[in-house]
Amino acid sequence: xxxxxxxxxxxxxxxxxxxxxxxxxxxxxxxxxxxxxxxxxxxxxxxxxxxxxxxxxxxxxxxxxxxxxxxxxxxxxxxxxxxxxxxxxxxxxxxxxxxxxxxxxxxxxxxxxxxxxxxxxxxxxxxxxxxxxxxxxxxxxxxxxxxxxxxxxxxxxxxxxxxxxxxxxxxxxxxxxxxxxxxxxxxxxxxxxxxxxxxxxxxxxxxxxxxxxxxxxxxxxxxxxxxxxxxxxxxxxxxxxxxxxxxxxxxxxxxxxxxxxxxxxxxxxxxxxxxxxxxxxxxxxxxxxxxxxxxxxxxxxxxxxxxxxxxxxxxxxxxxxxxxxxxxxxxxxxxxxxxxxxxxx
Numbered sequence: 001x002x003x004x005x006x007x008x009x010x011x012x013x014x015x016x017x018x019x020x021x022x023x024x025x026x027x028x029x030x031x032x033x034x035x036x037x038x039x040x041x042x043x044x045x046x047x048x049x050x051x052x053x054x055x056x057x058x059x060x061x062x063x064x065x066x067x068x069x070x071x072x073x074x075x076x077x078x079x080x081x082x083x084x085x086x087x088x089x090x091x092x093x094x095x096x097x098x099x100x101x102x103x104x105x106x107x108x109x110x111x112x113x114x115x116x117x118x119x120x121x122x123x124x125x126x127x128x129x130x131x132x133x134x135x136x137x138x139x140x141x142x143x144x145x146x147x148x149x150x151x152x153x154x155x156x157x158x159x160x161x162x163x164x165x166x167x168x169x170x171x172x173x174x175x176x177x178x179x180x181x182x183x184x185x186x187x188x189x190x191x192x193x194x195x196x197x198x199x200x201x202x203x204x205x206x207x208x209x210x211x212x213x214x215x216x217x218x219x220x221x222x223x224x225x226x227x228x229x230x231x232x233x234x235x236x237x238x239x240x241x242x243x244x245x246x247x248x249x250x251x252x253x254x255x256x257x258x259x260x261x262x263x264x265x266x267x268x269x270x271x272x273x274x275x276x277x278x279x280x281x282x283x284x285x286x287x288x289x290x291x292x293x294x295x296x297x298x299x300x301x302x303x304x305x306x307x308x309x310x311x312x313x314x315x316x317x318x319x320x321x322x323x324x325x326x327x328x329x330x331x332x333x334x335x336x337x338x339x340x341x342x343x344x345x
Contacts, residue, residue: 071127
């Protein structure tokens with residue numbers, strides 16, 4: 001059924017159809033019995049997949065990655081699609097339009113996307129206001145970043161502003177220094193600037209009556225040496241965990257023609273081509289940290305087999321984004337049906 005719908009949806013520009021579909025979902029959710037219909041088609045049931053992590057109880061381990069609901073517009077609607085948690089953002093202190101359109105591209109032959117969105121969002125205050133008004137109790141993560149115009153030397157201030165603005169309305173934070181679409185942002189992944197940033201946020205966090213879990217989102221393009229540095233920094237700063245991985249700047253092994261890729265231009269690649277590398281990064285972090293660092297896996301998850309691969313490699317939870325686009329609204333239910341039940345909690 002979704003295969004036919006997808007053919008129609010893929011006939012429209014990706015960004016515009018995204019907003020149209022989500023507005024449609026909002027309308028369905030508001031109709032009498034609309035929620036019941038969504039629940040019947042999309043909610044996993046009775047499969048023993050609950051997870052408890054950082055004192056939070058996840059109804060299942062499949063979440064929605066940051067980038068899909070940047071401004072927290074659709075939390076209640078997404079809750080009815082079966083997700084165990086939703087990560088908003090990336091949110092910046094001030095609103096910003098992001099990069100020029102078109103900035104989101106499908107690669108159907110590779111079951112992939114390329115995006116260079118550039119942290120387009122309405123700012124932290126707008127997201128916080130919407131989250132205050134939500135009705136569902138789904139776990140929400142806040143993915144935070146810096147504004148494009150903020151130099152790296154002042155980046156800590158931007159992350160601090162987002163942290164304070166969102167603190168009371170999210171359940172955990174993700175520090176995004178790994179997007180390839182904000183100039184020089186990935187330089188913050190280097191050892192010293194990253195250590196300073198995370199130390200500062202953890203200091204602020206520990207001053208709160210009830211600190212929130214803070215995680216770091218990393219790129220799949222990091223070297224082994226850089227991954228070793230990340231493991232060291234996470235341990236040193238007492239970070240709650242890692243999200244692995246963001247999009248890649250690599251274009252290796254794609255079926256899409258070089259001419260098409262050249263026409264698309266720069267951006268982060270997500271989807272099936274990232275699956276293997278993301279799993280390698282997860283396995284490396286898990287093994288070299290002695291399993292002490294909780295990991296949320298992202299990258300190339302389309303099926304229960306893909307999700308189980310990430311969990312077997314050492315992840316505690318998984319997130320989908322590109323897989324959601326290609327597989328449709330029943331993806332969480334399908335993945336959960338094929339996963340190994342978690343130990344009783």
